[in-house]
Amino acid sequence: MLGLYSACALIFLHAPLIVLIAFSFNSGRFTIWEGVSLRWYRAALADSQLAEGLINSLIIAAFATALSTVIGTLAAYGMWRKAAPVLSGGLYLSLVTPEIVTGVSLLALFQWAFRFLRLPLGMHTVVIAHVAFSIAYVTIVISARLRNYDRTLEEAAMDLGATEWRAFWRVTLPALAPAIGAAALLSLVVSFDDYVITSLVAGVDSETLPMVIYAMARRGVSPVVNAVSAFIVVIFGILILISDRLQQR
Amino acid sequence: MKLRSAFLLPARVWMALFFAAPLAIVCAYSFLTRGDYGGVERPGTLESFARLADPLYLGILWRSVWISILSTALCVTLGFPLALFIARAGRRKNLYLQLVLLPFWTSFLVRTYAWLFILRDTGLVNTVLQSLGVIGKPLPLLYNDWAVLIGLVYNFLPFFVLPAYATLERLDPSLLEAAADLGARPFATVWRVVIPIAAPGIAAGAVLVFIPCLGAYLTPDLLGGGKSVMLGNLIQNQFTTARDWPFGSAASMVLMLASALLLAALMRSRVARELM
Numbered sequence: 001m002l003g004l005y006s007a008c009a010l011i012f013l014h015a016p017l018i019v020l021i022a023f024s025f026n027s028g029r030f031t032i033w034e035g036v037s038l039r040w041y042r043a044a045l046a047d048s049q050l051a052e053g054l055i056n057s058l059i060i061a062a063f064a065t066a067l068s069t070v071i072g073t074l075a076a077y078g079m080w081r082k083a084a085p086v087l088s089g090g091l092y093l094s095l096v097t098p099e100i101v102t103g104v105s106l107l108a109l110f111q112w113a114f115r116f117l118r119l120p121l122g123m124h125t126v127v128i129a130h131v132a133f134s135i136a137y138v139t140i141v142i143s144a145r146l147r148n149y150d151r152t153l154e155e156a157a158m159d160l161g162a163t164e165w166r167a168f169w170r171v172t173l174p175a176l177a178p179a180i181g182a183a184a185l186l187s188l189v190v191s192f193d194d195y196v197i198t199s200l201v202a203g204v205d206s207e208t209l210p211m212v213i214y215a216m217a218r219r220g221v222s223p224v225v226n227a228v229s230a231f232i233v234v235i236f237g238i239l240i241l242i243s244d245r246l247q248q249r
Numbered sequence: 250m251k252l253r254s255a256f257l258l259p260a261r262v263w264m265a266l267f268f269a270a271p272l273a274i275v276c277a278y279s280f281l282t283r284g285d286y287g288g289v290e291r292p293g294t295l296e297s298f299a300r301l302a303d304p305l306y307l308g309i310l311w312r313s314v315w316i317s318i319l320s321t322a323l324c325v326t327l328g329f330p331l332a333l334f335i336a337r338a339g340r341r342k343n344l345y346l347q348l349v350l351l352p353f354w355t356s357f358l359v360r361t362y363a364w365l366f367i368l369r370d371t372g373l374v375n376t377v378l379q380s381l382g383v384i385g386k387p388l389p390l391l392y393n394d395w396a397v398l399i400g401l402v403y404n405f406l407p408f409f410v411l412p413a414y415a416t417l418e419r420l421d422p423s424l425l426e427a428a429a430d431l432g433a434r435p436f437a438t439v440w441r442v443v444i445p446i447a448a449p450g451i452a453a454g455a456v457l458v459f460i461p462c463l464g465a466y467l468t469p470d471l472l473g474g475g476k477s478v479m480l481g482n483l484i485q486n487q488f489t490t491a492r493d494w495p496f497g498s499a500a501s502m503v504l505m506l507a508s509a510l511l512l513a514a515l516m517r518s519r520v521a522r523e524l525m
Contacts, residue, residue: 001331006334009406010349013348016364016366016367017359030376031371063391068471074257074259075261078256084257087261089263090269093509096509096511098464098481098505100464101275101484101505102393105501108271108494109271112274184451193357195358199306215472217362221420233355236354240354244347
């Protein structure tokens with residue numbers, strides 16, 4: 001009984017994505033199976049809007065990931081040395097703050113700052129926003145790793161004459177490398193996926209891939225969206241599996 | 250100790266400038282008057298908060314709470330047996346956990362779109378039912394509260410399963426044996442032994458589902474199609490189309506406060522400390 005019920009729950013979780021991926025290979029335009037074809041993938045590749053969105057998303061995700069991984073790793077290490085309740089409370093709060101609130105509040109900040117700096121919305125505002133919500137994910141992954149990390153290794157290094165910085169750089173950082181990789185992949189995925197916050201703080205020249213997909217999905221039926229979605233599901237799945245493996249190491 | 254402060258500095262600066270400061274601005278805006286061209290002006294007023302008590306907006310608030318309660322209840326119903334099953338799956342535990350988490354990490358937008366693909370008039374369900382001759386014309390499955398509910402449950406189910414599993418996993422199997430030895434049927438064992446012990450995990454999971462449901466924007470927008478307006482959609486509308494920033498800010502503050510209070514309640518529980 002329990003097994004059957006659980007199987008149904010797991011099917012509920014997976015069926016929609018599997019069906020979506022299956023129909024992305026459908027040669028017909030409608031939801032009737034007409035045969036296997038890569039037609040919609042070719043159409044997606046030929047779409048200039050999608051291409052531009054993809055490039056923007058990749059640029060933004062690259063910058064956001066690099067920044068949030070460095071900032072988050074340093075913060076996790078700092079909090080591991082000694083608790084920083086205000087910062088860690090703020091990070092948890094940033095995780096549960098509804099995206100729409102984060103989005104409009106950043107929009108309000110950027111509009112307010114615009115009056116003094118004359119800096120319009122664009123890629124940079126999206127990167128700033130993405131870093132702000134990714135730091136929490138990075139610190140959680142790194143902190144989890146540090147919890148099982150032996151403090152005495154650093155102490156030994158310092159007893160042998162290493163400075164605080166050298167002990168971190170040569171002893172702790174290499175031990176954290178897999179976790180840092182895992183955190184970076186996670187941060188890449190959350191940045192690449194975000195729609196709500198991005199759509200509020202993006203400028204006219206910085207439409208990301210999720211924004212293009214969203215507009216297409218709202219407009220109605222286009223199997224091109226299925227193809228792009230299937231592609232994203234598979235890529236994200238691979239990245240998350242790698243991230244997970246790295247966290248186990 | 251100097252190294253530690255230097256390491257914490259970038260995160261502190263970034264979170265202060267781009268998380269705390271924006272929230273402070275919105276908080277300030279919520280007490281100001283709407284400007285003639287969409288901005289904000291003095292004098293300070295409580296009018297925006299008072300407007301939230303207007304029947305129209307009270308209705309939206311109420312609907313958000315109600316849909317969130319229903320989604321949470323459905324997640325508990327669907328997720329608790331699943332968590333129990335995984336906790337008792339022995340060596341396959343990790344495999345099943347991965348199966349729960351994997352769809353969760355594949356794009357939130359795509360997961361919501363998948364339901365659009367399934368539920369719309371020319372979608373999978375209607376096409377299949379029509380070709381089987383069960384229905385003549387498409388059922389209106391999309392753009393209503395039910396579609397939003399399905400989308401929310403689908404998106405946030407793992408938030409419940411994880412903490413529920415964490416408490417169930419530590420359940421001492423000998424307790425179940427004792428209950429069985431004393432003549433309890435499986436259902437009675439679950440109801441009178443397992444659920445009371447797992448209650449903290451169930452509560453934590455329920456809160457973790459309720460918070461994002463309450464602040465949902467994307468799911469009601471895509472699957473509710475503007476007909477099923479929740480608090481998140483109201484806020485977005487006030488900041489974009491309606492350009493009433495003080496009112497949008499007041500609604501944001503209410504949502505933020507509710508989320509923060511729920512988080513505080515969660516952090517005080519033992520389960521949360523063990524999970525984090």
